[in-house]
Each structure stands twice: as C-alpha cells, then as structure tokens.
Amino acid sequence: MAEEAPVVKDTTVTPPGADAELMQRMFATMHLIRTFEERAAEEYMRGNIGGFLHLAIGEEAAVVGSVLALRPTDPITSTYREHGQALARGSEPRAVMAELFGRETGLCHGHGGSMHLMDRERFFFGGYGIVGGSIPLAVGLGFAISYRQEDGVALVMFGDGATNQGVLGESMNMAKLWSLPVIFFCLNNQYGMGTAVDRASAETQLTKRADAFGIPAHRIDGMDVLAVQQAVSDAAHHARSEQDPVMIEAIAYRYRGHSMSDPDRTRPEDEKARWRARDPLVTFERILLGEGLVTAEELAAVRDANQAAVDDAVAFANDSPPVPETALADDVYTDPWNDDSRGSARMPRRSA
Amino acid sequence: MSTEAAAVSTSYREALTQAMREELERDPDVFLIGEDIGLFEGSFKVTRGLLGEFGPDRVIDTPISEAGFVGLGIGAAMAGLRPVVELMTVNFAIVAMDQIVNNAAKIRYMFGGQVSVPLVIRMPGGAGHQLGAQHSHSLEAWFTHVPGLKVACPSTPYDAKALLKTAIRDDDPVIFLESEGLYAKKGPVGGPDDLVPFGQAAIRRTGQHCTVIAVSRMVWIALDAADTLAAEGIECEVVDPRTTRPLDMDAIVDSVRRTNHCVVVDEGWPECGLASNIATRVYEECFDWLDAPVQRVNAADVPIPYARNLEQSALPHAHDVAAAVRATLARGA
Numbered sequence: 001m002a003e004e005a006p007v008v009k010d011t012t013v014t015p016p017g018a019d020a021e022l023m024q025r026m027f028a029t030m031h032l033i034r035t036f037e038e039r040a041a042e043e044y045m046r047g048n049i050g051g052f053l054h055l056a057i058g059e060e061a062a063v064v065g066s067v068l069a070l071r072p073t074d075p076i077t078s079t080y081r082e083h084g085q086a087l088a089r090g091s092e093p094r095a096v097m098a099e100l101f102g103r104e105t106g107l108c109h110g111h112g113g114s115m116h117l118m119d120r121e122r123f124f125f126g127g128y129g130i131v132g133g134s135i136p137l138a139v140g141l142g143f144a145i146s147y148r149q150e151d152g153v154a155l156v157m158f159g160d161g162a163t164n165q166g167v168l169g170e171s172m173n174m175a176k177l178w179s180l181p182v183i184f185f186c187l188n189n190q191y192g193m194g195t196a197v198d199r200a201s202a203e204t205q206l207t208k209r210a211d212a213f214g215i216p217a218h219r220i221d222g223m224d225v226l227a228v229q230q231a232v233s234d235a236a237h238h239a240r241s242e243q244d245p246v247m248i249e250a251i252a253y254r255y256r257g258h259s260m261s262d263p264d265r266t267r268p269e270d271e272k273a274r275w276r277a278r279d280p281l282v283t284f285e286r287i288l289l290g291e292g293l294v295t296a297e298e299l300a301a302v303r304d305a306n307q308a309a310v311d312d313a314v315a316f317a318n319d320s321p322p323v324p325e326t327a328l329a330d331d332v333y334t335d336p337w338n339d340d341s342r343g344s345a346r347m348p349r350r351s352a
Numbered sequence: 353m354s355t356e357a358a359a360v361s362t363s364y365r366e367a368l369t370q371a372m373r374e375e376l377e378r379d380p381d382v383f384l385i386g387e388d389i390g391l392f393e394g395s396f397k398v399t400r401g402l403l404g405e406f407g408p409d410r411v412i413d414t415p416i417s418e419a420g421f422v423g424l425g426i427g428a429a430m431a432g433l434r435p436v437v438e439l440m441t442v443n444f445a446i447v448a449m450d451q452i453v454n455n456a457a458k459i460r461y462m463f464g465g466q467v468s469v470p471l472v473i474r475m476p477g478g479a480g481h482q483l484g485a486q487h488s489h490s491l492e493a494w495f496t497h498v499p500g501l502k503v504a505c506p507s508t509p510y511d512a513k514a515l516l517k518t519a520i521r522d523d524d525p526v527i528f529l530e531s532e533g534l535y536a537k538k539g540p541v542g543g544p545d546d547l548v549p550f551g552q553a554a555i556r557r558t559g560q561h562c563t564v565i566a567v568s569r570m571v572w573i574a575l576d577a578a579d580t581l582a583a584e585g586i587e588c589e590v591v592d593p594r595t596t597r598p599l600d601m602d603a604i605v606d607s608v609r610r611t612n613h614c615v616v617v618d619e620g621w622p623e624c625g626l627a628s629n630i631a632t633r634v635y636e637e638c639f640d641w642l643d644a645p646v647q648r649v650n651a652a653d654v655p656i657p658y659a660r661n662l663e664q665s666a667l668p669h670a671h672d673v674a675a676a677v678r679a680t681l682a683r684g685a
Contacts, residue, residue, distance in 0.1 A: 075431070077427075106464075107464065108462065108463045108464030108466070109464035109465070110464075111461055111462050111463070111464045112462045112463055112464060116462040116463060118463035118464075118466050118467070119466075120463075120466040120467055125427075125430060125467070126459070126463055128454075128455070129454070130450055130454050133423070133450055133451070133454055133455060134455075135423070136419065136420045136421070136422070136423025136424050136426070136427060136451065137423055137424075137426055137427035137430065137455060138427060139420070139423070139424045139427060140423065140424040140425060140426055140427020140428040140429070140430070140431070140435075141427045141428070141430065141431050142427075143424055143427065143428050143433075144427070144428045144431030144432070144433050145431075147383065147409070147428070147433060154427075166419070167417075167419045167420055167423065167450075170415070170417035170419060170420025170421075171420050171423070171424075173415055173417065173420070174414070174415065174417065174420055174421065174424060177415070178412075330465065331460050331461050331464060331465035332460070332461050332499050332500055333460070333500070333502075333524050334460065334468045334522075334523035334524050335522075335523065335524070337551055337598045
C-alpha cells in the first residue's frame with residue numbers, strides 16, 4: 001500500500017519567505033510540464049512518439065520544486081522520467097518535443113528520445129534508462145565541483161526503486177567519505193514500475209538508506225512544491241557551505257502507469273483518487289489565489305501561454321525534417337575513424 | 353622511437369607509471385582513482401610513488417565499489433576532468449559493466465554529442481598464475497564489441513607508455529587492457545611526447561609465408577612460434593594491432609594479401625571472440641587472396657582451472673601457434 005503524504009498543508013497560510021515571482025514561476029513551470037506531458041501522451045497514441053514514454057503527471061511539484069531551488073549552473077542528472085526536469089531547467093519545449101518525435105531539431109538530434117534528454121548548456125546532464133545507473137555520475141559531477149573548488153552542488157534525481165540498487169549505497173558512501181556537494185533526491189512515487197515500496201523494501205522509510213552513511217536526510221511532502229523548494233534550498237545551502245551530501249525523500253504519486261504501455265491495472269482506484277485529490281497544481285493554485293499572489297486572469301494567461309507553447313512545440317516537431325541517414329554514426333566518438341564493418345557486401349574482390 | 357629513449361630499458365610496469373606521472377604533471381585535470389592505488393601503490397605497483405608526488409587529491413584510494421567509482425569517473429569526465437580509473441583487474445570490470453557499457457560508451461552518442469567522456473579505465477587481465485576461474489579473464493572481446501569505447505592492448509613497454517599517454521589525452525572513453533604477465537617485461541620506452549596513435553598496428557616481425565595476428569601477451573608467444581618456424585624455413589609476419597578498437601584493418605589486409613595465410617591468436621575464449629571477429633574481417637576483405645582457411649588460437653572453451661597443468665593446458669602457447677601456422681600452410685600447399 002502506498003504511503004500517506006506526511007502533511008497536508010493549511011493552504012490559507014502564506015508560506016514563510018514567500019517570493020511572489022518565484023511562486024508564479026513555479027506554477028507556470030508545473031503547468032507547462034503538465035500540459036506538455038498530456039500532449040505527449042496524445043502524440044504517443046497518434047504514433048508520433050515511439051519507444052517508451054514515461055510521464056511524471058502528478059509529480060510536478062517534486063520536479064519543479066527541486067530544480068528551481070538550485071542555481072542554473074548546478075548540475076542535475078535524472079531518470080528516464082525527465083521531460084519535466086529539462087523543461088524546468090529552461091530547455092525549449094520545441095527541442096524537447098522534437099526529441100520525443102525523433103527529429104534532427106531535438107535536444108539530442110534524435111539520438112536520445114524521451115528517456116535520454118540532455119541540455120548541457122543548462123547543466124542538465126541527462127536522463128538515463130537503467131534504474132540507479134545515473135547516481136554515481138552525479139557523484140562524479142559533485143567530485144568535479146570539489147576538485148576544482150567551485151561553488152556548485154550536484155543533484156541526482158532517482159526513484160524509490162533505485163534505492164534497492166547497490167550503486168546507491170556505493171555512491172552515498174563515496175559522497176560522504178570524500179565530502180562531496182551532492183543532493184540525493186529520491187522522488188518516491190511509491191511504485192517501482194508496478195511494485196509498491198513495501199513489497200520491494202524491507203525498510204520503507206527510504207531516508208534510512210542515508211543514515212547508514214551519516215548523511216543527513218529529510219522526508220518531505222513531494223506534492224507540495226513549496227515544501228520541496230524549501231527542502232532543496234536548505235539542502236543546497238548545506239551541501240555548498242559544508243561540502244557535505246544530503247538526501248531528500250519526496251513522497252509523491254504518479255497518476256499514470258509506469259509508461260504509456262502500462263494500463264495501470266494493479267494500483268487501487270481509491271488510492272489513485274486520494275492522491276489526485278491532492279493535485280499539486282490545484283493545491284498550489286489555491287494558495288496563489290488565496291494569498292492574492294496572482295489573479296485568476298493572470299493564471300488564465302499562464303495557461304494560455306503554456307498551451308500555445310506546447311501547440312507550437314508539436315507543430316515544430318511535426319514540421320521538422322527527419323534525422324538524416326548520414327547522421328547514423330555521428331557522435332559515437334569525438335574523433336571518428338572510417339571503419340564501417342557492418343558486413344561483407346561492399347568488400348573488394350580480387351578481380352576488382 | 354627516439355634513439356635516446358631506446359637506449360633505456362624499462363619495465364612495462366614502470367613504463368605505465370611514467371606515462372601517468374608525465375600526464376599528471378602535464379594536465380591538472382588528470383587524476384587517478386582506484387582500489388589501493390595510493391598508499392598501497394597499486395595491487396601490481398603500477399602507481400608506485402605517485403601518491404607521494406601528487407598527493408591524495410589526485411591519487412585517490414577508493415572503497416571496493418567498482419560500479420560506483422567507475423560511474424564517478426564517468427561523471428567527472430562529463431564535467432571535463434580526465435580521470436584515469438584503475439580496476440584492480442579486468443575481472444572486477446564485470447561488476448562495473450553497466451557503467452562502462454550503458455553510460456561511458458553511450459553518453460556522447462545518445463545525447464547528440466553535447467558532452468564527451470574523456471575517461472581511461474586501466475585494468476590488467478589474462479591468466480597463467482593459478483588464480484582460478486574468477487581471476488583469469490581475458491575480456492578484450494567484450495569491450496571491443498561496444499561502439500563508443502576504444503580498446504588498447506599494449507604488448508611492449510614502449511606501447512604501454514605511449515598508448516596510455518594517447519589514452520589519457522583522448523576525448524573518448526578508453527579501456528586500457530594491461531597484461532599481468534607482461535608487467536616485468538623490459539624494453540625501450542619513449543619520452544614525454546612520444547605517443548602512439550590508436551588504430552595503427554605494429555609489424556613485430558616480417559615474413560612472407562603466414563600472417564600471425566596477436567595482441568598483448570599473445571604477441572610474445574607468436575614471436576616465439578615464429579622463431580621455431582623460422583628454423584623450419586617458415587617465415588611468419590607477426591602483426592600486433594595494439595588497439596582492437598579502432599582496429600587497423602589496413603595493416604592486417606596488406607599483410608594477409610601478401611602472405612595468403614592467416615592465424616589469429618587471442619587469449620580469450622574462442623566463441624564470439626576477438627580472434628573470431630578478426631578472422632571474419634579477414635575473410636570479408638581477403639577471401640580471394642587466402643590459400644587456406646584462417647586458423648584461430650584461443651584459450652580452451654572452459655572456465656580457467658586452478659591446477660597448474662590444467663591451466664597451462666587451457667591457455668594458448670607458442671607450440672599451439674606454430675601448429676596452427678603449419679596447419680594453414682599445409683592446407684594451402
């Protein structure tokens with residue numbers, strides 16, 4: 001059974017240190033991600049997007065709260081469920097959608113797809129398809145910060161499922177041992193594909209993974225964007241000033257199945273309904289309106305702008321040319337050599 | 353190689369140490385990381401003295417977490433550093449294969465060239481010391497199979513130094529396979545700026561009757577076999593590819609088209625192996641020039657056993673190479 005969220009916030013109280021501009025930006029970004037992903041699902045059904053498509057609908061608060069709590073130059077790695085991280089970092093919706101469509105104009109020129117977005121200019125170091133596999137990469141990014149005596153902090157986002165991969169323990173140990181500025185951000189959406197945390201983990205309080213290494217860890221409500229933003233801000237401050245890793249476990253819920261090919265028949269309907277009732281966009285909108293931080297007209301304008309941006313992204317992706325066949329072997333190596341060994345069909349004959 | 357350098361006789365082990373020392377001095381982005389490489393100076397003493405010279409920030413002892421510190425190296429390389437990761441032996445690379453194959457080899461390609469991974473992963477391999485089935489692997493074929501990796505397999509002290517320097521300066525991930533059986537081997541080495549480019553084979557011995565292709569320690573058994581065969585009037589041309597990816601097919605093809613016979617020697621297993629692959633490519637490019645089927649010489653198709661006699665029986669020897677050469681020449685006669 002899924003966890004209950006730790007706290008349901010009183011939505012009538014102004015959060016301490018509320019920054020109206022940041023809060024508006026958080027809402028706009030969450031709404032952009034929601035709009036983008038709902039449209040991506042449609043485009044997948046139309047056959048415009050192939051392969052796997054993992055949606056983070058329901059998880060927008062955890063995604064946006066964490067990304068916007070960091071400096072734009074703090075490196076991030078993520079899982080294969082990472083459209084939101086790219087968009088929150090400021091990647092062009094056009095380039096993200098075109099990558100999902102597998103076009104030359106995509107972020108990764110069609111070599112990556114939905115699971116493998118990267119935007120190096122924005123210090124988004126990629127989405128990775130093997131559960132847990134990107135965790136040590138982020139420790140390496142944190143190592144590079146420390147080696148160069150820079151002021152950054154690396155954040156790795158992973159799911160509850162990854163906490164049962166051995167490499168998480170290896171990574172936490174090294175990060176603590178070598179005093180690296182790394183935030184281990186566990187987005188606990190309570191299911192590793194179809195397996196609930198309590199069917200996979202002997203200890204379901206996942207922050208205890210960090211206890212073993214002396215890493216401070218905090219369990220927070222991942223449906224509350226302000227709670228996430230505050231926790232990651234604090235973690236980043238700690239990691240930067242103390243050169244010390246931190247773990248955050250954000251409890252959230254994904255509304256859809258694991259991917260578009262998952263009909264989501266195993267999770268209880270009442271559980272889904274309970275979490276949908278705490279929708280992070282609805283909750284946050286209530287706060288913004290209740291506190292007079294934004295007007296209904298302004299919210300409508302945000303929605304319209306996001307809808308237009310997503311429509312434009314789809315049109316752009318549709319109109320983009322396919323990846324040229326000549327790009328097949330581009331970027332395997334920095335300095336490629338001519339060695340196509342695909343077969344004997346074009347090999348020379350003695351008589352030639 | 354320069355004559356000044358050629359006058360000095362250096363072990364393969366010390367040649368590797370020199371390469372790392374020179375590159376650490378040359379480029380502050382280079383650092384070494386691995387199990388027991390600092391205080392203990394390496395399981396095979398390849399990093400001897402480097403902790404004292406460069407300090408613990410650049411020569412880093414790790415916990416026994418191969419997947420973790422290989423992954424850390426990949427992340428650091430994405431950020432522009434030049435990690436030289438030591439795996440105590442190739443056998444432990446198996447624990448880190450997800451990081452090597454799914455991350456190091458893929459990152460540049462799947463992200464459309466936005467970052468590269470200038471990483472070297474050094475590791476000794478090979479059998480012959482009665483270390484049993486889990487510590488005796490030759491996995492050249494595994495790594496060579498993977499686009500996105502480069503694979504270097506030096507056979508001489510000169511190449512050990514020069515190829516490692518090339519690897520460290522290379523912008524792509526390089527799997528650097530050393531041979532446990534060659535660490536004590538002595539020979540000339542080059543100076544600080546003597547590099548060997550990847551994808552350039554060395555002809556270790558010239559001959560007109562049969563081409564023998566071998567890498568790493570197998571080069572030496574091929575040369576032993578060539579000596580034996582020379583006494584029988586058979587002249588072998590021994591080709592050492594030096595890197596298996598990229599593979600210098602031009603040199604191989606040029607040799608085979610002259611000798612019309614080919615033997616490939618590889619310490620790994622025979623099925624889907626390095627020798628199988630090279631043999632296939634020789635067939636593809638030299639079929640009409642071959643006077644007999646290509647012969648492979650491999651380890652036996654078994655886990656490497658402990659008992660000395662069985663282990664020796666499992667491994668390729670000079671007499672196996674000589675027999676293969678005689679066999680292919682007999683077929684072509």
